Amino acid sequence: MAKSSDDSFKVATGEAVGVIAAQSIGEPGTQMVLRSFHTAGISSVVTTTGLPRILEIVDARKRPKFPVMEVKPIKSIEKNYEKVRGIWRKIEEVKMSSLIRDFKEDLKTGTLLLNLDKEKMSLYEVTAGTVASKLSKNESLTVSVEESDVIKVKFKGKTTAQTRTTFVNTINANILGVKGIIKANINQNEDGTFVIKTSGSNLEEVMEIDGVDKWNIYSNDMFEVLKFYGIEAARNLIANELQEVIKEEGFSISFRHISLVADAMTYTGTIRSIGRHGVAGDKESVFARAAYEETIKHFTNASVFGEEDKLKGVSENILIGKQIGLGTGMIKLAIKKEDLARIKKKEAKE
Amino acid sequence: MVAPHNLIPEHKLLSESEAKNTAKKYGIPLDKFPKILDADPQAKKLNAKPGQLIAITREDPTGKYTYYRYVVMA
Numbered sequence: 001m002a003k004s005s006d007d008s009f010k011v012a013t014g015e016a017v018g019v020i021a022a023q024s025i026g027e028p029g030t031q032m033v034l035r036s037f038h039t040a041g042i043s044s045v046v047t048t049t050g051l052p053r054i055l056e057i058v059d060a061r062k063r064p065k066f067p068v069m070e071v072k073p074i075k076s077i078e079k080n081y082e083k084v085r086g087i088w089r090k091i092e093e094v095k096m097s098s099l100i101r102d103f104k105e106d107l108k109t110g111t112l113l114l115n116l117d118k119e120k121m122s123l124y125e126v127t128a129g130t131v132a133s134k135l136s137k138n139e140s141l142t143v144s145v146e147e148s149d150v151i152k153v154k155f156k157g158k159t160t161a162q163t164r165t166t167f168v169n170t171i172n173a174n175i176l177g178v179k180g181i182i183k184a185n186i187n188q189n190e191d192g193t194f195v196i197k198t199s200g201s202n203l204e205e206v207m208e209i210d211g212v213d214k215w216n217i218y219s220n221d222m223f224e225v226l227k228f229y230g231i232e233a234a235r236n237l238i239a240n241e242l243q244e245v246i247k248e249e250g251f252s253i254s255f256r257h258i259s260l261v262a263d264a265m266t267y268t269g270t271i272r273s274i275g276r277h278g279v280a281g282d283k284e285s286v287f288a289r290a291a292y293e294e295t296i297k298h299f300t301n302a303s304v305f306g307e308e309d310k311l312k313g314v315s316e317n318i319l320i321g322k323q324i325g326l327g328t329g330m331i332k333l334a335i336k337k338e339d340l341a342r343i344k345k346k347e348a349k350e
Numbered sequence: 351m352v353a354p355h356n357l358i359p360e361h362k363l364l365s366e367s368e369a370k371n372t373a374k375k376y377g378i379p380l381d382k383f384p385k386i387l388d389a390d391p392q393a394k395k396l397n398a399k400p401g402q403l404i405a406i407t408r409e410d411p412t413g414k415y416t417y418y419r420y421v422v423m424a
Binding site for chain 1: 408413
C-alpha cells in the first residue's frame with residue numbers, strides 16, 4: 001500500500017514501464033474520435049484537439065496546424081488593462097491590406113496609390129506617416145505621403161511581372177505587430193490578471209516585446225519552444241499538451257505514462273518522433289528494428305555492414321525465443337565457487 | 351488551451367566530482383544519461399561545455415525530482 005502520493009509513483013526494479021505506458025495510452029486511444037476542431041471556451045482561439053493533435057505531437061510535425069500562444073505580461077502590469085492592451089497592440093499583426101480602402105496600381109510607370117481607411121487607422125492608432133516609414137524599410141521602394149490618407153509607392157522593376165509581385169508584397173506587408181500572429185485576444189483570469197491568447201506563434205519576436213514575461217510564454221509549437229527555451233521546456237510542453245488533449249477527450253491517463261513518452265522523445269537533446277524515423281528507427285538492435293517496420297531493408301543493411309546484435313532489448317529476445325531481460329528475467333543467479341564445492345561434496349556423501 | 355505553465359525548470363551545472371558521484375549512484379557511464387545539446391538555450395545560459403552534467407529540478411504530477419542531462423556537441 002502506498003504511503004503518500006509520491007510513493008505511488010515508485011516502481012519496482014525491472015518493471016516493464018514502457019509496455020504498460022503503451023497499453024495505457026493505446027487503449028483509450030482506440031476509443032478517441034477523429035473529430036479535430038474545437039473552440040476553447042469563449043475565446044475564439046482555434047486549435048487542433050483530439051486524436052489528430054496527439055498524432056501531431058508524437059509524429060513531431062515541424063509546425064502544428066493551428067499554432068497558439070499564451071503571453072503573460074510581467075508581474076507589475078499583469079492587472080493593468082491599459083498596459084496589457086499596449087502589449088496586445090504590439091502583438092497582433094496588421095497587414096497593409098487591412099488598413100486600406102482600395103488601391104490603384106500603374107504597372108507601366110511603376111506607381112502604387114494606397115487609399116487608407118481612416119476608421120481602421122484610428123482603430124489601430126497609426127498615421128499615414130508611420131505607415132509610410134514602415135513601408136520604406138524596404139529600400140527598393142520610394143514611399144511618399146501624398147495626402148493625409150493617400151500613400152504613393154514607386155518601384156521600377158526590370159519586368160512588369162517583378163513590379164506586380166513587389167506591389168502584391170507591399171499590400172501584404174506587415175505594418176504593426178508580430179509576423180504570423182493572425183489574431184490576439186486579451187483574457188482575464190479569475191484572479192484579475194490578464195493574459196493574451198494568440199492564434200499563430202512567433203516566440204522569437206514576442207519574447208523581445210517590452211512588458212512581456214519573456215521566459216513564461218506558452219506556445220504549442222514544440223520546435224519553437226525547443227529553439228528558444230530548450231529541450232526541458234519542450235519535454236514539458238509535449239507532456240502537458242498530451243495530458244490536456246487526453247483530459248479534454250474525457251479520458252484520464254496517469255502522468256507517469258505520458259511523461260515517459262515525452263522523455264523518450266527528448267532523450268537525445270532534440271525532438272524525435274515516435275516511429276520508424278525517430279525513436280523506433282534509432283534502436284540499436286537489428287532484430288528490434290526489423291520486427292517493427294521495413295524488415296528486409298534492415299536485414300540487408302545489417303548483413304552488408306556486418307552489424308552485431310547484443311540481444312539486450314525486449315523484442316529481439318522475444319523474436320529469437322530467449323527470456324527477456326525484464327522483471328524476474330533481469331535477475332541472474334550466481335553461486336560462489338566454495339559453496340558449489342561444498343554442495344557437491346554433500347551430494348557425493350548421500 | 352492549457353492554464354499557463356512555466357515551461358522552463360531550474361537547470362544547474364554540476365561540478366566534475368558531483369557528476370562522477372551521480373554516475374556512480376545510477377551505475378551508468380556519463381554518456382548514457384539523457385542528452386542536452388551545448389547549443390540549447392538553457393545550456394548556453396550556464397555556459398556548459400560538452401562532457402559536463404546538468405541537473406534539472408523537475409516538478410510534475412509524479413512529484414519533485416532531479417533529472418540529469420549530459421551535455422553533448424550539437
